[in-house]
Amino acid sequence: MKVAVIGAGGFIGTRLIEQFHLGGGPTVVALVRRPSSLALPARFSLETHLADALDIDAMARAISGCTAVIHTALGDPAQIERMPVALCLAAAAAGVRRLVYLSSASVHGQNPAPGTDESTPLKVHQSLDYNSAKIRAEHKFFAECRRHSLVGFALRPGIVYGPRSRWIGDLATDLIEGRAWLYEGGRGICNGVYIDNLVTAIACCLHATDDAAGAYLIGDAEKITWEQFYRTAAVHLDVSWKQIHEITRLPAFKRSWQDRAGRAAAHPFVQRLLPLVPRGLKSRARAVLSASALAPRPDSWTIPDRPGPRITQEMALLQQCAWKFPHTRAEQHLDYRPAVTFETGMERSFAWWRFAQGGVSFAA
Amino acid sequence: MPGRVTKTAITELSTSPSTSRRIILVGCGAVARQFYVPALRALQNAGLVRVSAIVDPSVTAREIVARSFARAGQAASLEQTTAPAGTLAIIASPPGFHAAQTIAAVERGWHVLCEKPMASSVSAATDMIAAAQRHQRLLAVGLYKRFFPASRYIRGLCRDWLLGPLVEFSIREGGPFRWPAGPSFFDRAQTPGGVLFDIGVHVFDLLGWWLGEPAAVRYADDAMGGLETNAFVELDYPDKVRGRVHLSRDWPTAQQYRFVFERGVVTWKVNDANGLTVQLSGASASLQGTLVAAQAPPFLAEPRPLESHAQCFILQLCNVVAAIAGEETLLVPGEDGLPSLRMIEQCYAHRSLVDQPWLTSAEAARAHEFSASVGVTS
Numbered sequence: 001m002k003v004a005v006i007g008a009g010g011f012i013g014t015r016l017i018e019q020f021h022l023g024g025g026p027t028v029v030a031l032v033r034r035p036s037s038l039a040l041p042a043r044f045s046l047e048t049h050l051a052d053a054l055d056i057d058a059m060a061r062a063i064s065g066c067t068a069v070i071h072t073a074l075g076d077p078a079q080i081e082r083m084p085v086a087l088c089l090a091a092a093a094a095g096v097r098r099l100v101y102l103s104s105a106s107v108h109g110q111n112p113a114p115g116t117d118e119s120t121p122l123k124v125h126q127s128l129d130y131n132s133a134k135i136r137a138e139h140k141f142f143a144e145c146r147r148h149s150l151v152g153f154a155l156r157p158g159i160v161y162g163p164r165s166r167w168i169g170d171l172a173t174d175l176i177e178g179r180a181w182l183y184e185g186g187r188g189i190c191n192g193v194y195i196d197n198l199v200t201a202i203a204c205c206l207h208a209t210d211d212a213a214g215a216y217l218i219g220d221a222e223k224i225t226w227e228q229f230y231r232t233a234a235v236h237l238d239v240s241w242k243q244i245h246e247i248t249r250l251p252a253f254k255r256s257w258q259d260r261a262g263r264a265a266a267h268p269f270v271q272r273l274l275p276l277v278p279r280g281l282k283s284r285a286r287a288v289l290s291a292s293a294l295a296p297r298p299d300s301w302t303i304p305d306r307p308g309p310r311i312t313q314e315m316a317l318l319q320q321c322a323w324k325f326p327h328t329r330a331e332q333h334l335d336y337r338p339a340v341t342f343e344t345g346m347e348r349s350f351a352w353w354r355f356a357q358g359g360v361s362f363a364a
Numbered sequence: 365m366p367g368r369v370t371k372t373a374i375t376e377l378s379t380s381p382s383t384s385r386r387i388i389l390v391g392c393g394a395v396a397r398q399f400y401v402p403a404l405r406a407l408q409n410a411g412l413v414r415v416s417a418i419v420d421p422s423v424t425a426r427e428i429v430a431r432s433f434a435r436a437g438q439a440a441s442l443e444q445t446t447a448p449a450g451t452l453a454i455i456a457s458p459p460g461f462h463a464a465q466t467i468a469a470v471e472r473g474w475h476v477l478c479e480k481p482m483a484s485s486v487s488a489a490t491d492m493i494a495a496a497q498r499h500q501r502l503l504a505v506g507l508y509k510r511f512f513p514a515s516r517y518i519r520g521l522c523r524d525w526l527l528g529p530l531v532e533f534s535i536r537e538g539g540p541f542r543w544p545a546g547p548s549f550f551d552r553a554q555t556p557g558g559v560l561f562d563i564g565v566h567v568f569d570l571l572g573w574w575l576g577e578p579a580a581v582r583y584a585d586d587a588m589g590g591l592e593t594n595a596f597v598e599l600d601y602p603d604k605v606r607g608r609v610h611l612s613r614d615w616p617t618a619q620q621y622r623f624v625f626e627r628g629v630v631t632w633k634v635n636d637a638n639g640l641t642v643q644l645s646g647a648s649a650s651l652q653g654t655l656v657a658a659q660a661p662p663f664l665a666e667p668r669p670l671e672s673h674a675q676c677f678i679l680q681l682c683n684v685v686a687a688i689a690g691e692e693t694l695l696v697p698g699e700d701g702l703p704s705l706r707m708i709e710q711c712y713a714h715r716s717l718v719d720q721p722w723l724t725s726a727e728a729a730r731a732h733e734f735s736a737s738v739g740v741t742s
Contacts, residue, residue, distance in 0.1 A: 022588070022727035022734075038550040039541035039613040042558070044734065045589035050547065163722045164615065351721035358536055358610035358617070360596045360718055362582045 001026040003206065004063040004096070006053055006087070007073030009037030011164045012102060015195045016070065016202065017041055025203065031062050033073070053083045059090035068098035068206050077133035078271070084137050088144030088152075098151045100205045103138045105158040105191055105217060105325055106131045110317035118156075118215050118329050127253075128314060138215065145213070153205040154215040157198050158191030158325060159318070162345060163352035165195065171233050172353050174310055181245035181309035183319040186227030190318070191325050193219045194345030197338035204334035216330040222342045223324045232343075236350035245309040250320075253313040258289055384408075385685045388417040388447055388474070389436075390465055391457030392425035394544045395479055400456055403678045405432050413452075413685060417445050420457075442468050449473025452688060456506075458546075458554040459561070463488035470501040477684045479506040481565045481708070482701030484556045489705055493698040502688055503698035507569045508680040510696055512637040513655045513670035515570055518623060521630060522574040527644075528626025530575070533607040535621045537563055537634050541593070541613035550591060558591035559613045560708055567609060568704035575601055577703070583711035584718040589734035596718055597711060637673040 003020070007013045008030035020028050021044050030041040030048045041048055049062035053073040063069050071087050074080075084101060091099055108116050109126055122135045138154050145152030161167045174180040201218045234241055264270060274282070330336035340348075389400060407413045415433040419442055420426045426438045439445045442453075442465055453469040455462055455478040463483045466476045476496065482505045483489040496503035509515055521527055538559060548554040555561065560583075571578075578599040585592035597609040610617060619634040629643040629650075643650040656667035671679060686692035717735035720728065 018723065018727065022723065022730040024730070035545045035547045035549055036541045036543055038547075039558075039593045042550040042590045043586055043588050043593055045737070048550070169615070348722040355594075355718075355721060356612075356615040358534075358596070358608070360584065360610070362584065362596070362598050 001067045001206065002029060002065060003027070004029040004031055004066040004069045006031045006051075006059070006069060006071045007102075008032050008041045008048070009039065010072055010074055011162075011166070012072040012160065012195065012198065014040045014164055015162060016072065016199050017044065017046070019196065019199045020203075021046065026067070026206065029062065029066055031059065054079065054086045056086050056089045056093065059086065060093040063090060063096050064094040066094070066096050068100065069096055070100045070102075070202055072102045077129040080130070080133040081136045081140065084141035085144055088141065088148055088150060091150055092148035097149075098206065099141075099145065099153070100202050101138070101141050101152060101154045103141075103154040103156045103215065104131075104134045105156045105219075107135045107138060107156060108325070110314060111320045112323050112325070114323045116323055117326050118217055127317070130314075142215075151210045151213045153208070153213055155198070155201055155205070155218050156215060156325075157193045157201075157218045160193055160195055160198055162195030162349050164356075165349065167192075168233075168349045168353055169356075171230070172237055172350075175230075175234055175237055175239045175243065178243050178307040179245075179310040180230060180243065181247045181311060182226055182230060183247045183250060183316065185246070186225055186230055186319065188226050188319040189321045189324050190224045190226045190229045191219055191321065192224055192229065192342065192345075193338070194340045194342070194349075196340045196345070196348075200339060201330060201334065201336050204330070204336050208334050212333040214333070216334060216336070217325045217327050218330055218336065219325050219327050219338070220340075220342055220345065221338045224342055226319050228342075232346045233350070236346065236353075247309060247311070250316045251311060253316070258292060261289060384411055384414045385688060386447060386451045387413050387415045388419060388445060388451055388453045388469075389415060389429065389433075390419040390442060390453055390455050390469075391461075391479070392418060392420035392422065392429040393456065393458070393546050393548070396429060396456040398544070399677055400454060401429055401432050402674070403681055404454075406678060407681060407685075408433070412682070416447060416451070419445055447472075447474065450475070450688070452477060452684065455479060458548040458551075459484050460548075460554040460556070463492050466492045466503065467495040470496045470499045470503065473499065473501065475502040475504075475684075475688050477504045477506060477681070478698070478701070480569075480701070480704075481561055482698065482705060486702060486705050486709055489698070489702055493702075496698060502684070502694060504680075504684045504687070504694055505696050505698055505701035506680065507566065507696045507700065507704075508677050509566050509570060509635075510573060511671070511676040511679045511683075512673070513676075514632050514636060514638060514640050515573075517640060517655060518570075518621070518630065518632060519574045521623070521625060525625075527628040527630070527642075529603065530601075530605050531624045531626060532605060533621070533623045535567055535571075535607070535609045536612075536617040537567065537610075537619060537621075538612035538614075539616040539619065552591065555591075557708065557712065558585070558587060558595070559593055559611045560585065560595040560597075560711060562613075563611055564595060564597075564609075564708055564711075565704050567611065568707040569700075571599070571607070572703040572707070573700075575605070578607075581707070581710055581714070583714060584716045586718050586720060587715075587735060587738045588717070588731045589737050594718065595711075635673055637676050638670045 003026045005013050005016055005028055009032045017028050020026055028046055030046050031051045032038055033052050038048055051058035051062045069091055107122050124132055124135050126132050141152055141154055159167050197220055198218055404415055415436045417437045418426050418429050419439045421440050451474045453474045453476050455465050455476060459481050462478050466478050469476050522530055578601050580600040582598040585595045593613045595611045599607040621632040623630045627645045631641045638655045641650050641652040655670045683692055683695050687694035717732055
């Protein structure tokens with residue numbers, strides 16, 4: 001079996017290729033947007049192609065002869081929405097019938113209502129643009145699959161952690177810098193999935209029957225709280241638990257005018273017009289935006305304080321989550337079994353983190 | 365990014381040759397666009413050089429560079445280019461072409477500044493040096509980091525023991541690969557190595573320039589049938605000095621050189637041409653600052669910062685042009701490109717697969733099989 005991986009240089013694509021290539025899985029054809037993204041796939045002797053995930057012709061050429069396509073590419077909200085249509089058109093043109101699209105559990109929001117599963121209707125208007133974009137993208141994906149008679153699987157993983165995951169890298173940085181925080185003791189549910197378990201789910205989709213096509217929530221076997229996630233990380237990093245800020249009140253998140261301007265600029269219509277705008281004007285607009293985004297200089301008469309918590313809207317919502325997403329449907333229809341435990345997943349994640357920090361021992 | 369440099373500033377940096385030197389720029393890829401174009405534009409505006417031809421098989425790539433040098437001719441290959449003897453050819457093509465293009469250039473009577481890595485192998489580099497000598501042409505290598513005031517300062521510390529003898533050092537450089545490279549970067553025929561063959565050239569060049577040859581080298585990387593994206597080196601020097609190097613195109617590193625001397629620790633941020641941090645042994649804090657020109661009493665003038673990153677790149681070009689004119693000694697001749705290439709070949713020849721502890725045991729076993737198939741540079 002030969003499968004194409006779109007977004008082969010990203011975090012999920014990288015581990016997917018490692019597992020398939022080293023684990024005797026399907027033969028991989030790696031697709032990346034630009035040459036620099038070949039750095040990680042190029043560790044192996046693989047067939048690689050340059051193809052933007054919005055370039056139908058380039059993708060169709062690259063995936064020709066493959067049995068399936070796995071789409072792991074990232075983008076801004078506007079690109080996320082456009083990618084599934086391009087993917088399906090390319091697959092239809094190349095005669096590839098089976099598609100695995102990496103959606104996200106975020107389509108249900110970061111703090112879903114108890115009882116949420118794949119049958120729960122998705123609310124398109126959400127507080128995070130990313131969520132809304134992923135919902136629209138999934139809708140388009142299935143619509144296009146129906147139109148072109150393709151067999152489409154959309155996987156909805158939660159917090160995908162593992163080697164090269166931002167959830168590990170950013171958490172390590174925050175813990176070490178004293179910026180990590182937990183809301184109400186971290187009792188919220190962390191809907192985590194170790195990357196290898198996600199790859200297992202992807203492999204299940206490659207072998208599932210056509211009538212299993214559809215959307216699937218994917219997670220680890222265990223129910224883990226954010227407190228457990230952070231505590232395990234702190235142990236691996238040898239960071240004192242006292243370093244973690246306790247938060248009892250979350251800030252209100254308002255969309256700044258810079259966010260609105262960025263959002264407007266990302267709109268496909270504006271993107272089409274941008275080449276007509278003089279370069280100087282664009283540079284000046286960018287300069288104004290970046291200058292206004294800078295934090296004001298602190299008053300020099302302030303008492304030095306310990307680093308503050310780095311609270312993002314996404315994490316604030318995630319830490320309020322009270323529901324562990326079920327993956328019963330994936331178990332029943334895909335025969336999905338998350339083999340790697342949370343403990344092992346975190347061990348491997350932080351073993352990678354030490355590697356990334358240069359912690360390599362040489363044989364004598 | 366190389367910035368604007370006035371003629372006055374350049375003449376301060378280097379002796380100005382009497383006539384503008386004719387230049388042929390061979391290769392219009394990322395390094396040409398990011399470094400050579402702005403540097404040559406500044407020098408051309410100052411009347412020190414004149415870009416007469418741009419060479420690249422890609423019309424698109426040539427057109428981008430040609431926007432900065434409207435009067436320059438364009439050619440798809442070196443063979444289609446004519447220029448009188450004494451012209452300086454800057455070879456900024458993929459490394460696999462460096463040897464053939466350099467030899468062709470010197471055979472035409474042109475001098476050559478060859479971008480790093482000088483060649484795909486030591487033997488190819490040796491052929492280039494021999495050809496330049498045979499035709500009595502000047503061959504320089506683009507190892508511009510030697511021109512950094514911070515590099516020169518560290519060299520002084522290592523060689524003159526201003527903070528006592530060196531005890532150990534660590535170098536961590538690189539991060540997610542965002543260089544606007546072309547596909548040639550990952551084509552073994554054109555670029556026979558990964559991160560070691562890229563930023564490792566500068567690292568080994570500086571180490572050799574500062575410390576001389578190591579007594580022992582251990583090397584491991586993560587190439588599993590392809591090109592490495594993480595490289596780890598351990599070096600032993602005489603007097604029990606030990607150094608560790610981690611280069612990456614994968615994940616952000618500290619981007620820092622850390623040298624521990626008997627009486628202090630010096631840290632240098634990668635590419636901060638004129639900045640250093642010094643922690644004197646026993647002192648309660650480190651001192652971070654910009655290197656400025658040494659001043660004579662009574663210190664009336666404001667101290668002048670030494671050259672910036674961009675100015676050092678220009679400085680190297682000025683040195684090559686002045687050396688051709690016989691007005692300066694060439695600071696990085698072709699022979700100086702050999703030690704770093706030798707080190708890289710030695711590393712590849714004795715490479716082992718680095719332990720990647722997140723792999724399952726079955727994956728690790730397969731990784732070793734693939735790793736054994738990785739060829740050394742030839």
